Amino acid sequence: MSRPERNVHIAKSVKVIEWLKTEMLDQVSNLYKGLHQANQSLISDSLASLVVVVYVLARRVGVSYREIDQNVARKLREHTREGHQLEEWYGDLSQLEEYINKR
Structure with a gap:
């Protein structure tokens, strides 16, 4: 070029x-x-x-699409493990992780 x-x-x-x-x-x-x-x-x-x-x-x-997906999955695992308020109150993070894993 x-x-x-x-x-x-x-x-x-x-x-x-x-x-x-x-x-x-x-x-x-x-x-x-x-x-x-x-x-x-x-x-x-x-x-x-x-x-x-x-x-x-x-x-x-x-940044690849795969890298974004991997980082989202990692964040969900971390926040769930660390007891993020959204997880503690509503279970949102584990539900999202389950949804993503089933796709």
């Missing part, structure tokens, strides 16, 4: 990363609106969009 092509590639990558960051903020804003309005459809759509943006942003910055 010649120097000018490489510079264009780098600039494009930076632009995409910046766009993904703004998309993430936009979806967090939509999530808050959905929560405020008790709009289940907007809440679900915003959360799904956030998951997609997280995976794509990870890939753009050099």
Whole structure:
């Protein structure tokens, strides 16, 4: 790849990363609106969009989908073992871990 092509590639990558960051903020804003309005459809759509943006942003910055999945699984195990409040009160973390493992 010649120097000018490489510079264009780098600039494009930076632009995409910046766009993904703004998309993430936009979806967090939509999530808050959905929560405020008790709009289940907007809440679900915003959360799904956030998951997609997280995976794509990870890939753009050099983190594989597999690495994200492994880190999520590790975090769930750690938090469950350490007695995280969400686990203690509701069992959310072990339920999520079980769901992920069955996929």
